[in-house]
Amino acid sequence: MSDLKSNTVATAQAQTRQVAFRGGGFAPASHRWIGALVFILLVTLAELGTRQGWISPLTLPLPSDVLKTFGELYASGLLWAHMSVSLTRLFVGALLGASLGVAVGVLIGLFSYVRAGLVPLTAALFPIPKIALLPLFVIWFGIDEGSKYALIAFGTFTPTVVATYGAVDNVDRSLIRMGQSFNLSWMSIVRKIVLPGAMPGILSGLRISLAIAIILLVAAEMLGAEYGIGAYILEAGSLYDLERLFAGVTILSLLGVTMSATIGFIERRLLNWRQ
Amino acid sequence: MDIRLSGVSHSYDDFEVLRDITLEIPSGRIVCIVGPSGCGKSTLLRFIGGLEQPTKGEVLQIGSPPKDCLNPLTYIFQDFALLPWRSVRGNISLVLEDHGIRGARAEAIIADVLARTKLTEFHKALPKQLSGGMKQRVAIARALAVNPAVMLMDEPLSALDSQTRELLMDDLVSLWTRTPFTAVYVTHNLAEAVRLGHSIVVMSRRPGEIREVVHLETPLDQRHYGDSALEEKQKYLWQLMREEARAADAELVHV
Numbered sequence: 001m002s003d004l005k006s007n008t009v010a011t012a013q014a015q016t017r018q019v020a021f022r023g024g025g026f027a028p029a030s031h032r033w034i035g036a037l038v039f040i041l042l043v044t045l046a047e048l049g050t051r052q053g054w055i056s057p058l059t060l061p062l063p064s065d066v067l068k069t070f071g072e073l074y075a076s077g078l079l080w081a082h083m084s085v086s087l088t089r090l091f092v093g094a095l096l097g098a099s100l101g102v103a104v105g106v107l108i109g110l111f112s113y114v115r116a117g118l119v120p121l122t123a124a125l126f127p128i129p130k131i132a133l134l135p136l137f138v139i140w141f142g143i144d145e146g147s148k149y150a151l152i153a154f155g156t157f158t159p160t161v162v163a164t165y166g167a168v169d170n171v172d173r174s175l176i177r178m179g180q181s182f183n184l185s186w187m188s189i190v191r192k193i194v195l196p197g198a199m200p201g202i203l204s205g206l207r208i209s210l211a212i213a214i215i216l217l218v219a220a221e222m223l224g225a226e227y228g229i230g231a232y233i234l235e236a237g238s239l240y241d242l243e244r245l246f247a248g249v250t251i252l253s254l255l256g257v258t259m260s261a262t263i264g265f266i267e268r269r270l271l272n273w274r275q
Numbered sequence: 276m277d278i279r280l281s282g283v284s285h286s287y288d289d290f291e292v293l294r295d296i297t298l299e300i301p302s303g304r305i306v307c308i309v310g311p312s313g314c315g316k317s318t319l320l321r322f323i324g325g326l327e328q329p330t331k332g333e334v335l336q337i338g339s340p341p342k343d344c345l346n347p348l349t350y351i352f353q354d355f356a357l358l359p360w361r362s363v364r365g366n367i368s369l370v371l372e373d374h375g376i377r378g379a380r381a382e383a384i385i386a387d388v389l390a391r392t393k394l395t396e397f398h399k400a401l402p403k404q405l406s407g408g409m410k411q412r413v414a415i416a417r418a419l420a421v422n423p424a425v426m427l428m429d430e431p432l433s434a435l436d437s438q439t440r441e442l443l444m445d446d447l448v449s450l451w452t453r454t455p456f457t458a459v460y461v462t463h464n465l466a467e468a469v470r471l472g473h474s475i476v477v478m479s480r481r482p483g484e485i486r487e488v489v490h491l492e493t494p495l496d497q498r499h500y501g502d503s504a505l506e507e508k509q510k511y512l513w514q515l516m517r518e519e520a521r522a523a524d525a526e527l528v529h530v
């Protein structure tokens with residue numbers, strides 16, 4: 001009692017101030033517009049710099065010139081000619097590689113013998129720079145579309161496998177136990193519990209695989225391709241045509257952004273059950 | 276359908292978990308199993324449901340389950356085990372689909388179990404939208420949907436706060452009173468055991484053995500929160516368990 005009293009007296013005498021706040025930061029929040037702002041700022045800076053001469057036109061083309069080149073490309077109909085072949089290659093190659101990768105990854109996740117046999121193989125294939133294999137693919141699959149599909153498919157295959165079996169491993173065991181306790185068939189457990197449970201991991205793996213697919217698309221089109229964004233960029237580069245080079249690179253960036261946005265959209269639709 | 280355990284013992288490698296468990300689970304009764312943590316209660320429940328096999332002894336099923344029973348031995352888990360990507364309705368239809376029950380027949384069963392667990396208006400909700408108590412009610416509804424002969428409950432209320440636990444105990448009592456079911460109810464909470472058990476099996480610390488089986492005669496719907504006769508029983512159980520619990524606790528420290 002006396003303790004309490006002396007305490008109160010002490011507080012009354014001491015100065016009063018607010019408790020300092022120290023819980024800020026470390027909380028990711030979404031600020032979408034900042035990304036666009038940084039982009040616009042950089043382009044404006046490049047435009048100003050090249051116009052006023054403190055950036056040499058030898059190092060960077062005028063962004064407005066790049067835009068003009070892009071407009072010409074569009075008007076001539078060549079944009080679509082390049083885009084259509086590139087998108088087909090990307091689609092076929094990535095679809096082959098990713099679907100095969102998901103299938104093999106699921107098998108590795110489900111069967112210990114498959115795991116024992118294939119995990120070392122994937123580990124051996126993963127670090128090979130696939131671009132180095134392009135000449136080999138040309139011999140195996142021909143200089144035409146075959147080698148390009150193969151390169152992109154192979155490049156997307158390995159990261160997809162690794163992401164998929166990791167995702168299958170991470171599926172909550174207690175859910176599988178629940179499935180067994182209700183006598184669900186093996187197929188049902190795989191289809192209704194394992195695959196949906198692995199979906200978040202598979203999709204985030206796909207993000208990486210598809211970025212790799214774009215990189216390999218350009219590499220593949222540098223050999224024996226008449227049309228395609230890679231061929232366009234290569235040609236521009238060898239002529240030292242910076243405007244066209246940058247126009248091509250911009251197309252690739254846009255492709256990447258679109259791809260990532262599409263996966264983001266699929267994630268929001270398919271994974272709305274997550275917390 | 277009754278369940279009989281005879282001489283069940285189990286070791287994981289050299290690690291003895293259960294020793295000579297002989298126990299009868301009569302039809303239409305709730306048998307509670309209490310014991311200090313790590314004494315093998317969950318393991319025993321996995322044996323009863325056929326998810327694991329004991330190294331010695333056998334688990335017998337006496338008589339056959341009723342005809343309309345889809346999954347005779349059905350679990351209710353402590354962590355609910357609901358599929359987060361399926362709605363309440365989807366989680367229940369999951370266990371019907373494999374028995375070829377779809378369409379109107381499935382609808383009828385789902386509507387019935389949702390009504391019995393007071394979840395009718397939440398049938399579209401995803402698990403992430405539900406409170407812990409509601410999640411466990413969904414799991415109970417899912418178990419009821421397959422019309423089990425024996426319900427195997429492993430600490431079904433342990434993940435819930437004490438108020439929700441009281442409410443769910445009332446729900447379980449009223450479910451049982453309306454249609455008596457057979458259940459093995461594992462818990463470390465003695466209050467739950469004396470509220471829900473027709474008989475209470477007290478286990479020793481690991482290796483788990485049966486120390487005593489306590490029978491309670493009061494009908495379930497006449498047992499109430501804070502009932503003095505129940506408190507008396509609970510005290511008695513605690514006095515049985517106290518030393519075991521202390522020893523079990525000390526054992527973990529030495530591991």
Ligand SMILES: Nc1ncnc2c1ncn2[C@@H]1O[C@H](COP(=O)(O)OP(=O)(O)O)[C@@H](O)[C@H]1O
Binds near residue numbers: 312314315316318319
């Ligand atoms: N699969 C397993 N492998 C090895 N040891 C296990 C396994 N499952 C349980 N145990 C051990 O068996 C003992 C009993 O476990 P459990 O049945 O979960 O106890 P309880 O449910 O009574 O707390 C514990 O010491 C636990 O570590």
Ligand SMILES: [Mg+2]
Binds near residue numbers: 316317
């Ligand atoms: Mg347990």
